[in-house]
Amino acid sequence: MGQDLKRLWMCLLWFFCGWVALSQGEKAPGPCMRIGICTMQKTAKRSMTDNHLKELVEAATKTNAHFKKDNKGLEVKDMQLHDFMMNYVPDIEIWTTLIIHINFSGKSFIHGDMEITVVSEITTSIRMAALQDHMILLPMCNVNLINVKTNLPNNTRPKTVNKFLNSTLGKALTDVMCPAADKVGQMQKQFEFLGDAQPIGNQGNVTYSLRGSPNITSDHAHICFKTRITRADGEEIETPTEPPALDVLPELPKENSDLSLPVNVLNAVMELHKDVLDQEVSSDTGGPEINRDVLVEKVPSIEIPEGDLMFEIRSTETPTWALEPGVATLKDPLKIELKTRPEKENLFVVTATLKISTAFQVANRHLQISLGENSLEDLALESSSVGDFDPKLLNGYLLDILRATLVEDLKKALENRLPLPNMMDADYGGATIEIERNTLRAVLTSECS
Known part of the structure; x- marks a missing residue:
């Protein structure tokens, strides 16, 4: 099918070929x-529009040998996609079928005005061999004429016209339409951000790159995807890899799509915001009064x-999310020290866990992450130079201080939304x-048209 065809299919093949490792349950x-x-x-339909297929076919007819030889001046007047179908063949390939209506008009070789209306079916397959380096087998592309009509009655058409319609036109359309169908496989706009660093506000960047080819x-x-999160200065944040196996994801109707975001990615993003959680709070910084009385x-x-x-106030560890069915909670382990000012003489140290309910949406x-109700739990007295006491007596007071300071700053930090x-x-x-x-899912409902 030629190097141009192979090159044009390369992008789509990268996504839609059997991935042996993943199919084995990795x-x-x-x-x-x-x-x-x-x-x-x-997506494929949008790709056809983005790539201006009518103009592509029109240009191809002007250079195709069959059209140049037999039909000088015969041009594409109109082209409409009548139907488009795709089918997944598990572990093997994808089949695509396009039904296209094309109207040709112009001067034919019989020296008269001529119009031809063609209904053609283009069938392609996309396949990849299970070899090293993703060795690609050339895709199959067939063009079948479903219907051909002209403005000339059958009994008045010269034999040369009938030969063109019954034989030559089929060959010519294969040469013209298969490269046009290849444009569907490029889908460059549909994947244009992959591999690019995308900003998480001014805190850092996230980069998504493909991990091998997909499982069909x-x-x-x-x-x-592999996920790489870096701070604004370029320092990379380690992202553990502990998401669930694909076979344990909830069932998904075949017409729908989803994105599963493992909790470890959310936790890595919190590394970017850890600095705002370490604070020194006094009566001058707002919130409840902090004094002896x-x-x-x-x-x-x-x-x-x-x-x-x-x-x-210091976070002893990076805050992490606990994701359970229907519930998301951000947990921030804290060390809270009361000190004199400005001497910073330590008076007592309390440890606790700040828990914040969270909600998510996509925009x-x-x-987008929203913070909701919060509580202070697991209070313990680590040390005290002012006498032993039950730290739970300070629960509400400390929580009011945290709400006025740390929680508000965290809300501002989370306005730096995570690109998907x-x-x-x-x-x-x-x-x-x-x-x-342990997983956040964005589910897209779609209807085939």
């Missing part, structure tokens, strides 16, 4: 997509010295978020 390394057949069909099932193409009122047994006071291909992989140029705006165990 765990996914990061975000994974399941692309439904309806999403794929819509009867209903979906499974595509997985307030503390003694809360805990009468402690002996607080006169003078200015401050709380030093403009970015994950470009899923076949799909509109994430219609996605619904489902929270699974």
